[in-house]
Structures are given as structure tokens and as C-alpha cells.
Amino acid sequence: MDAGLLGQYVVNGAMLGMMYALVALGFTLFFGVLDVIQFAHGDVVTAGAFAGLATALALSAAGVRSDAALLVAVALAAILSMAALGVALARALVLPLRSAPPLNVLLVTLMAGTVLRECIRLFFPNGSQPHRFPALLPSGAFVLGGLTLRHDNLLMLGAGVLLVVGMHLLIRRTRLGLAIRAVAQDEETARTMGIDFERIVLVTFAIGSGLAAVAGTMHGLYYNEVNFGSGLLLGVIGFSAAIIGGLGNIYGAILGGFVFAALQTLGAAALPFASAYKDVFAFAVVIVLMTIRPTGLIGERVSERV
Amino acid sequence: MTPAAAPAANASSRPPAAAAIALAAAVAALAFTFLHAESQAAVGWIAASSVAAVLAAARLGALRWASRGALARERTTSVALAAGLAALVLAFHDDHFTLLLLARVLLVATACLGLHVQFGMAGVVNFAGAAFFGIGSYTAAVLAGRTSVPHVAVLAAAGALAALVGSVLLLPLLRTRGHYAALITIAFGIGFRTFLEVNDALGGPQGLNVAGFSLLGFSFNENWTVRGVEVSFYVAYVALAFLLLGGAFAVVRRLETSWIGLALDAVRLDETAAASFGVRVPRWKIGAFTLGNFVTGVAGALSAMMTGYIAPNAFTFQESLVFVSIVLLGGIGNAWGLLLATFLVVVVPEKLQAIQEYRFLLFASLVVLVLVFRPSGLVPRALRRRFGEAP
Numbered sequence: 001m002d003a004g005l006l007g008q009y010v011v012n013g014a015m016l017g018m019m020y021a022l023v024a025l026g027f028t029l030f031f032g033v034l035d036v037i038q039f040a041h042g043d044v045v046t047a048g049a050f051a052g053l054a055t056a057l058a059l060s061a062a063g064v065r066s067d068a069a070l071l072v073a074v075a076l077a078a079i080l081s082m083a084a085l086g087v088a089l090a091r092a093l094v095l096p097l098r099s100a101p102p103l104n105v106l107l108v109t110l111m112a113g114t115v116l117r118e119c120i121r122l123f124f125p126n127g128s129q130p131h132r133f134p135a136l137l138p139s140g141a142f143v144l145g146g147l148t149l150r151h152d153n154l155l156m157l158g159a160g161v162l163l164v165v166g167m168h169l170l171i172r173r174t175r176l177g178l179a180i181r182a183v184a185q186d187e188e189t190a191r192t193m194g195i196d197f198e199r200i201v202l203v204t205f206a207i208g209s210g211l212a213a214v215a216g217t218m219h220g221l222y223y224n225e226v227n228f229g230s231g232l233l234l235g236v237i238g239f240s241a242a243i244i245g246g247l248g249n250i251y252g253a254i255l256g257g258f259v260f261a262a263l264q265t266l267g268a269a270a271l272p273f274a275s276a277y278k279d280v281f282a283f284a285v286v287i288v289l290m291t292i293r294p295t296g297l298i299g300e301r302v303s304e305r306v
Numbered sequence: 307m308t309p310a311a312a313p314a315a316n317a318s319s320r321p322p323a324a325a326a327i328a329l330a331a332a333v334a335a336l337a338f339t340f341l342h343a344e345s346q347a348a349v350g351w352i353a354a355s356s357v358a359a360v361l362a363a364a365r366l367g368a369l370r371w372a373s374r375g376a377l378a379r380e381r382t383t384s385v386a387l388a389a390g391l392a393a394l395v396l397a398f399h400d401d402h403f404t405l406l407l408l409a410r411v412l413l414v415a416t417a418c419l420g421l422h423v424q425f426g427m428a429g430v431v432n433f434a435g436a437a438f439f440g441i442g443s444y445t446a447a448v449l450a451g452r453t454s455v456p457h458v459a460v461l462a463a464a465g466a467l468a469a470l471v472g473s474v475l476l477l478p479l480l481r482t483r484g485h486y487a488a489l490i491t492i493a494f495g496i497g498f499r500t501f502l503e504v505n506d507a508l509g510g511p512q513g514l515n516v517a518g519f520s521l522l523g524f525s526f527n528e529n530w531t532v533r534g535v536e537v538s539f540y541v542a543y544v545a546l547a548f549l550l551l552g553g554a555f556a557v558v559r560r561l562e563t564s565w566i567g568l569a570l571d572a573v574r575l576d577e578t579a580a581a582s583f584g585v586r587v588p589r590w591k592i593g594a595f596t597l598g599n600f601v602t603g604v605a606g607a608l609s610a611m612m613t614g615y616i617a618p619n620a621f622t623f624q625e626s627l628v629f630v631s632i633v634l635l636g637g638i639g640n641a642w643g644l645l646l647a648t649f650l651v652v653v654v655p656e657k658l659q660a661i662q663e664y665r666f667l668l669f670a671s672l673v674v675l676v677l678v679f680r681p682s683g684l685v686p687r688a689l690r691r692r693f694g695e696a697p
Contacts, residue, residue, distance in 0.1 A: 037485050093678065100681055102484055103431060107634065108677040110627060114670035122667065232623060236492055243489050276504035283497035287490055291478040294486060 004146020013265035014258075015153055015222055018160035021257025022215035023238030024245065025167060026208030028253035031242070032184035033204045036094055036105040040113035041212055042235015043120075044082055044089075046228060048213030049133070049220040050120055052078040056134050071136040078213035086209025087202050095201065113235065120228040130227040133220035156218050163214060164254055170207075171250060180204055184248065233279075240286045246296025255297060260286070326383040329372040334390030337649070338397060340657060341404050349657050377642070377688065380559070388548070395544055405540035406612075407653055412547035413609045415648040418632045419554045419641065420602035425630070426639035426687075427558075427567065428594030429574030430479065431488045434495030435629035438599045440621030441468040441498075442606025443516070444508055447616055450517040457519050461550075461607050468603025469596045476595065480588050495626050502618035513617025516610045519546065543612045550608060554601050558641055570594060624666065631673045635684050643685030 023045055030038045055077035056070055064070055093112055097105050121127045137152035171177040182190040183200045191197050219234070220226045241260045245252025263285050267278030289297075336356055343349045363369040376383040391408070398404040417439050424430045432438075442464035449460045478490045503511050519542075561567050572580035573590045581587050610616045632651050636643035655665040676684065 031485075037488075093674065096678060097681075100677075103488065104677055104681060106485065106488055107630065108674055111631070111670040111673045111677070114624070114627065114666055115674065118664070118667035118670065122664065233496070236489075236496055236623075239489060240493060243486060247485065277501070279500045280497045280504075283493040283500075286493050287475070287478050290486060290490060291481055294481045294483075296486075 002146055007144075007147035009265050009269050011147075011149065011153060013261045014157060015218075015261075016264065017258035017261030018157060019215045019218050019222070019234075019257075020237055020241045020260050021254040022160065022163065022211045022218070023234055024241035024253035024257045025164075025250060026212050027239050027242035028245070028248055028250055029180075029204050029208040030094075032248040032250075033180060033201050034094060034098060036098065036102060037109065037239065038089065038094060038205075038208075039106055039109040039235060039239070040089055040116055041109075041208070042233070042238060043113040043116040043231035044085060044209050045212045045216040045219065045234050045238075046226065046231030047085060047116055047120065048078040048082040048209075048216035049226040050124060050131075050216075050228075051081045051213070052217045052220060053131060053133055053226055054124075056136070060134070067136045067138075070134070074136065075214070075217055078217050079210040082213035082216075083206035083210040086205040086212075089209075090202055090205040094205075095198065113231070117228055117231060124228070127228050130225050133224050133226050135221070135224060137221060152221065156221065159214075160218070163211065167211075167250060176200075176203065240283070243296055244286060244289055246298040249296070249298045252296055252298035259297075323379050323382045325372045325374070326376040326379045327386045329376045330383060330386030330390050332372070333387065334393055337390075338394060340653070341394070341398065341407070343657070346658065353654065353658065384552075384555075388552070391544075391548060395541055399535070399537050399541060402538050402540055405538050405544055407656055409540055409543045409547045409612060410609070411649050411652045412544065412551045413605045413612070414629075414632070414652050415645055416547070416551045416554050416605035417602045417609075418629055418636075418644055418648060419551070419558055420598040420600070420605070421629055421633050422598075422636075422639070422641060422644055423558060423561070423594050423601070424598035425633055426641075427562065427570040427574065428591055429570075430591050430595050430598075432491050432595070432598065433488060433623070433626050433630060434491040434498065435602060436621045436623070436625035437495040437498040438468045438472060438602040439606035439609070439625075439629075440502070440616075440618075441471050442603030443610035443616045443621070444502070444514070445603070446607035446610045447514040447516040448508075450519075450611060451514065457521060457611070460611075461604050464607030465600040465604035468606070469600040472595060472599035476592055479595065480591060492623070495623050499618055499621055499623065502621065509617075511618060513615060513619075516614055516616060518614060519543070519608065519611040540612075543608075547608060547612075550604060555641065562641070566590075628669065631669055634673060635676060637682055637685040637687050639687040640685050643687075646685060 023041065026041050026044075027037065030036060030041070052074040056074050059070055059073055064073075089109070089112060093108050094105060097108055135152070137155055140151045142149040142151075142154075169177075171180060179190070179195050179200050180203075182193065182195055183197060183204075187197060190200075215234075215238075216226075216231075219230070237260055238257070241256035242253045243256070244259055245254070245256030260282060263282040264278050267281035271277055271281065340349070340352050340356070343352050360369065363372075394408065395405065398408075417435065420438070421432055421435050424432045445464040445467045446460055449455050449463060450457060455463065475490060475494055479487050482490060502508060508514065561570075569580075569585050569590055572583070572585050573587050577587050628651065632647045633644060635651070636645070636647035651669065655662050655668075661668060680686075
């Protein structure tokens with residue numbers, strides 16, 4: 001395999017990994033503060049992409065021609081609407097069910113995800129068909145030997161890296177991040193220290209869902225297409241990534257996202273006779289990984305309280 | 307529970323068998339009117355008025371009386387329900403569609419009984435029910451289409467293969483807990499479906515045709531005539547599906563009321579406590595998971611042979627969620643509630659064509675509402691009775 005092709009695989013894998021990492025970050029943040037899995041998250045990603053698409057269509061119809069202006073509007077609309085959706089889901093479903101068995105929360109959010117997905121399919125105009133996502137990023141490319149680096153991919157990767165670094169700074173360096181970490185570590189102690197628990201939870205859901213909207217927009221821009229059903233697989237992949245990394249650990253989620261993308265890329269590249277099996281391969285490896293390290297690569301520390 | 311152990315003093319306070327029979331008769335009558343209705347308006351009215359009737363009966367205490375009576379005399383209830391089903395089959399003897407629906411209810415209920423053993427009894431989550439159903443279906447397609455294995459053996463082989471494939475997940479499931487274990491079954495279910503789609507040997511996305519069931523030279527796929535009356539071939543399938551469901555149901559109820567059920571309860575409620583009291587947690591989890599997959603696989607095999615055609619689209623994660631919703635709506639761990647939930651989930655959208663398009667949306671919303679407002683399901687599981695004690 002020549003270096004150009006190899007480079008291409010690396011770039012594609014990195015793009016996928018970035019999207020997965022952004023989705024996984026949401027899962028891990030929610031698990032951190034509330035010890036729950038918010039499984040509608042994958043469909044929040046799709047809903048974000050559709051919110052962006054609707055904004056782009058509306059603004060184009062209103063006569064906005066500048067791609068940059070459209071991009072900013074699309075990103076803002078997607079992030080804000082999904083942050084609101086995340087807060088609403090947390091308020092309506094996750095917080096009231098906290099004291100129920102953890103699997104009930106998993107189920108209720110899975111079903112909420114189905115509701116979201118079906119709503120897009122049934123109520124978005126022509127929602128059951130794939131929709132073309134407008135190409136809002138510059139379309140040129142650098143050519144280095146056999147390797148083609150498209151501008152839009154580089155821009156998206158850069159944006160992703162900025163977001164990840166921003167998340168790191170937010171969690172480690174700000175008062176809000178301190179509060180989130182405190183709530184994640186021990187809810188009751190955090191409360192006694194004067195932290196408004198519910199507010200922190202809702203803010204965390206807003207942040208996580210905003211990240212999902214970014215991932216959804218990236219997904220749309222990368223594939224030039226959005227589909228109502230893609231959220232399910234994205235959600236499962238993001239969840240797998242968060243779990244491979246170790247739930248509750250944001251660095252684990254980022255690592256897990258890239259590991260999953262690497263597995264898929266490896267599956268596609270190394271099984272040339274059967275690249276269609278790449279997802280089967282990736283999920284099989286996830287199951288094996290979990291058998292070897294039941295609480296993830298950067299493990300959540302588990303102790304039995306009897 | 308056993309009649310011999312029931313103290314004589316309690317016998318007089320046992321609700322009369324009339325309660326069980328009344329409940330079964332009401333259920334059969336309701337099912338008949340619902341299945342018989344043709345126009346959408348009629349179906350809608352019947353659905354609405356039966357909801358009202360059930361609410362009224364609950365308000366008046368009739369529901370409580372009947373269900374307590376039915377549970378106290380499970381054998382009478384089973385016989386009465388079987389008689390009700392027979393009456394339905396007799397009434398619809400030449401109506402292919404209705405009989406197909408009935409058979410489908412019975413098979414889906416059987417598959418969900420498998421999940422019930424895993425999820426409701428042992429607490430082992432399985433979000434890949436449709437995948438195990440699919441393993442059974444594909445086994446039936448291959449064995450019945452390409453070999454001359456007798457079809458009864460095909461059913462058993464389908465169950466065995468589902469259990470065998472499931473055993474790949476045993477080690478991961480035993481090593482993980484909660485969300486991590488849930489992910490393993492989800493990943494398996496999605497991986498399985500993708501595998502079917504990209505695989506050429508098993509027909510890929512187009513799927514496979516499946517030969518109909520036949521027993522000792524009697525083909526289930528031919529209509530028969532009894533004294534000049536044409537009888538739909540689905541009657542045979544309903545009968546066979548009923549046998550499967552009855553067998554599975556009897557086994558599950560026996561397990562539940564036995565010391566095995568007690569051990570499984572302990573494992574589900576608190577693994578650590580169970581282990582410290584000497585209950586072998588891995589053994590029970592393995593047993594429940596394997597038995598559940600076997601039952602689901604057998605149901606999948608007969609379902610494939612009945613419909614004559616299978617494709618990967620029938621075994622999606624979405625379908626697995628429908629199975630889980632049935633178990634949950636029935637009141638996790640309540641086998642009787644499960645039958646009711648299956649009927650609702652399978653039949654209502656088929657009859658109410660108006661909501662067919664919205665069916666996933668409605669189920670999902672319904673499950674969300676149930677989980678928020680009635681977390682123990684439509685028919686909550688009753689407390690375990692002490693052995694030999696009347697309810």
C-alpha cells in the first residue's frame with residue numbers, strides 16, 4: 001500500500017474519530033454527573049443536523065448567499081436548539097427517573113430517541129428520504145504526492161480539535177468545570193458545598209447536546225447528506241466509544257472515539273475482500289475489548305458497596 | 307402453589323373458578339369483536355370503548371376480582387383461555403389474515419417469553435431479541451430449504467443454534483454489569499443485522515425464501531376442507547404456535563414458582579447478596595440466557611416457516627426494542643401481562659391501519675409514558691407467594 005493511500009485512510013479515520021469523539025463526550029459527561037445513559041443522544045445528533053439543514057434552507061430561500069454567514073447560522077441554530085432539546089430531555093425524563101433502576105433510564109431514553117427519529121421521519125418534509133446537506137465549506141484541496149487533503153476536512157478537523165481542547169479547559173480550568181467535576185465525584189458533598197445540583201446537571205446536558213449538534217453538522221458536511229435513521233448507529237458507536245474509553249472519563253471518550261474509527265478503518269483497509277464487514281468487525285472487537293477490560297480502557301473505578 | 311400443599315382452610319376463601327372463566331370469556335369476546343371489525347371507524351370505536359370498559363371494570367373492582375381469581379386458579383384460566391382461542395379460530399376459520407395475526411401474536415409472545423426468562427427473571431438484559439429470533443429464522447430457512455431434516459428437528463436445531471450463538475456472549479456478559487452489559491447485546495444485535503445484509507450466502511438484503519412447515523407428510527401450507535367447509539392453512543400454524551407458546555409458558559411458570567425461580571429472583575435483585583448466600587450467580591445467568599435464546603430461536607424458526615420469506619430488515623434493533631417494550635409493558639417479570647402486551651402491540655397497529663405509519667412513534671411514546679408514570683408496567687408483577695400459600 002503506498003503512502004498516499006495510507007494517508008487517505010488516516011485522514012478519513014481521523015474525521016470519523018472526531019465525530020465519534022464528540023458524540024462520546026456527551027455520553028460520558030451525562031454519565032459523569034448523573035450515572036445514567038442518555039440513549040437519545042444519537043438521535044439528538046441527527047436532529048442537530050436536520051435543524052442545521054432547515055436553517056440553511058430557510059436562509060437560502062430568504063436570499064442569504066454567503067457560505068460563511070450560512071455556516072455560522074447553521075452551527076448556531078443547531079447548537080442552540082439541541083442544547084435546549086438536551087435540557088428538555090433531562091428535565092422531562094432523566095431527572096425524574098434518577099431513582100429508578102438504571103436500565104429504566106436507558107430504556108426511556110432509547111424510546112425517546114425513537115420518538116425523535118420517528119418525528120423527523122414523519123414530520124420533516126419528505127423526511128424518510130435522505131436529504132442533501134449544502135456544502136458550506138470551501139471545496140479546494142492540497143495535493144501532496146498521492147495524498148489529497150481537502151480543505152473542508154482540514155477545517156472540520158481543526159474545529160474538532162479546538163472543541164476538544166476547549167472542553168478540556170472548560171472542565172479543568174473554570175468554576176463551572178470544577179462544579180461539574182464535583183457533582184460527578186459526589187453529588188451530596190457537592191450540594192453541601194453550595195453547588196446547585198440541578199442547574200449543573202442541566203448545563204451539562206446543554207453542553208453535551210451542543211457537542212452532539214456539532215457532530216451532526218460535521219456528519220452532514222462530511223457526507224453531504226443527512227438521513228433520519230443515521231442517529232441510531234451514531235449513538236451506538238458513540239456509546240461504544242465512551243464505554244471503550246471508560247464511562248465518565250472525558251479523555252477516555254476521546255480515545256474511544258478514535259479507537260472505534262481506527263477499528264472501522266482497519267476493518268475496511270485490512271479486509272479488502274470484505275470491507276462491507278467493517279462494522280461487524282468493529283463491534284466484534286468492542287465486545288472482545290469489553291471482555292478483557294469490563295470497565296473500559298481508562299477504567300471507571302468500581303467498588304462493591306454492600 | 308401445589309394443590310396438595312394448599313391448606314384446606316384456605317380452599318374456601320379461594321375465589322371461585324367463575325372469575326377465571328369470566329375473565330377468559332371477556333378477553334376472547336373482546337378479541338373477537340376487535341378482530342372482526344372491518345372499517346377503521348368501527349375498529350377505532352371498539353378500541354376506545356374497550357379502553358373505557360377496562361377502566362370502568364378497574365374502577366368497580368371487577369378487574370381485581372377477576373384477575374385474582376384467574377391467578378389463584380391458573381390451570382382453569384389456561385384451559386379457559388385455550389378454549390377462547392379455539393373459539394376464535396373456529397369463528398375465523400377461513401380468514402387468512404386474522405389467523406396469520408393470531409399465529410403471529412402467539413409466536414411473538416413465545417419469543418418474548420424467552421426475553422422474560424432473561425430479563426424478567428434473571429435480570430440479564432438482552433437488547434438483541436430480534437437477532438436471536440433471526441438466528442432461528444435463518445436456521446429454519448437453510449435447514450428446511452437445503453436439507454431434508456424433519457421439520458420438528460429443524461425447530462429444535464434453530465433453538466439450539468440461537469442458544470449456541472448466544473453462548474459467545476456469555477463470557478462478556480458475565481464479566482460486565484449494567485450499561486456495559488447492555489452495550490454488548492446492542493453491539494451484537496446491530497453487528498448481526500449488518501452481517502446479514504452484507505453476506506451473500508444467506509441472501510444478503512434480499513433475504514431468503516423459507517419452505518413451509520410439514521409434519522409426517524402433512525404440509526401446513528395447504529388449505530383443507532372439512533365436510534365441504536374450506537379451512538385456512540393458517541389454522542395449522544395457529545395450533546402449532548399455540549403448542550409452542552403453551553409449552554414455553556408452562557415451563558416458565560413452573561420455573562418461576564420453583565426454587566429455581568427463587569434463585570433467579572435473588573440473582574436479579576442483588577448479585578452480591580445472592581452470591582454471599584451461596585447462590586451460584588454465573589450458573590443461573592448462563593442458564594437463563596441460554597434457555598431464553600433457545601425459546602426465542604424456536605419461535606423465530608416457526609415464524610419464518612409460516613411467512614415463507616425472511617430478510618434482514620425484519621431483525622433490526624428497532625424490532626428488538628419492540629420485544630423489550632412488550633416485556634416492559636407487560637410488567638417486567640409478569641408472564642400473564644406479557645401475553646396481554648403482545649396482543650396489544652401486534653394486533654392493534656395491524657387493525658388500525660390509520661396508525662400503522664405511526665406505530666413506532668406510538669409504541670415509543672407509550673413506553674416512555676409507562677416508564678415515567680407506571681414504571682412497573684401495565685400489569686405489575688405480583689409479590690412472590692410463599693409456597694403453598696393462597697394469594
